[in-house]
Amino acid sequence: MVHFVGAGPGAPDLITRRGAALLQTADCIIYAGSLVNPALLGLAGPDCAIYNSAEMTLEQVLAVMKENEAAHKTTVRLHTGDPCLYGAIREQMDALDAMGIAYDDTPGVSSFCGAAAALNAEYTLPGVSQTVIITRMEGRTPVPEGERLAALAAHGATMVIFLSIGLIDRVQDALLQGAYTAATPAAVVYKATWPEQKIVHCTVGTLVESTRAAGITKTALIVVGDFLAAQYDRSKLYDPAFTTEFRRGTDR
Numbered sequence: 466m467v468h469f470v471g472a473g474p475g476a477p478d479l480i481t482r483r484g485a486a487l488l489q490t491a492d493c494i495i496y497a498g499s500l501v502n503p504a505l506l507g508l509a510g511p512d513c514a515i516y517n518s519a520e521m522t523l524e525q526v527l528a529v530m531k532e533n534e535a536a537h538k539t540t541v542r543l544h545t546g547d548p549c550l551y552g553a554i555r556e557q558m559d560a561l562d563a564m565g566i567a568y569d570d571t572p573g574v575s576s577f578c579g580a581a582a583a584l585n586a587e588y589t590l591p592g593v594s595q596t597v598i599i600t601r602m603e604g605r606t607p608v609p610e611g612e613r614l615a616a617l618a619a620h621g622a623t624m625v626i627f628l629s630i631g632l633i634d635r636v637q638d639a640l641l642q643g644a645y646t647a648a649t650p651a652a653v654v655y656k657a658t659w660p661e662q663k664i665v666h667c668t669v670g671t672l673v674e675s676t677r678a679a680g681i682t683k684t685a686l687i688v689v690g691d692f693l694a695a696q697y698d699r700s701k702l703y704d705p706a707f708t709t710e711f712r713r714g715t716d717r
Contacts, residue, residue, distance in 0.1 A: 467530050467540045467566060469554055471547040471573015472496070475659035477504040479579070484571045492538035495526055497552075500545035500684070502659065518542075523553075527560050534566045546575040550599065551627055577625045579657035580686045583664055584693070588623045592698030593691050596622035602629035602636050618643020623690035630676065630685040637672040640689060645669045650693035655685040666693075 468487045473479035488494065488508040496506065498519025506515060518526055533540045544552045548570060561568050577599060581588055588597045598617050601608065614636065617624065621644030629636050641647065647670025655663040667675035669689060701707045708714040
């Protein structure tokens, strides 16, 4: 059987208990290169075969899975964060379905959650933003026409931009074509939750300058929006005037 496992954002103790247990009992681990903290590979048994998928094609990954399945061995496919975001797992699952190989999926803590934790931030603040857009800048990997960054920026919602730090100049230009201004708060979080984590606070207008000054060129998320500012409304849920199923407020 093949187990897809989310490694979490980086810190080895942020993998789920289920994910850690699967690593400990795996006969083979195929992990997502430099994106997965190598400390997690220390959970593997002494006889576990380990492959770095950064050096492999899809066909090579599938061949290893097929070989292990034929030998009645267990494979863990270890992806960064949560595999459902930019994990390229659908093509693997479809191929496994075609080969009749069983698999399951263990979710992980996504790096966008790790970035919020690193920033001590809440993406959804009353009166500021109730929507989080998770996206990427079009580059060698295209995006659907309606999902170009400038089009999404028109919403002015909280935005988390993956896989785009190497295109930071284009990101800044696209954001400024939308509802954000040069003064809109932004931040770059490099390797959220890793020991070498680095945070750069800036604005949309200083995004390029600040990122380059910090020497960040890869493995970073860009977050944008007024959730990083000081002003927001108090939550209705905990307002003494607000009535809920569990508590009577002063509004009735």
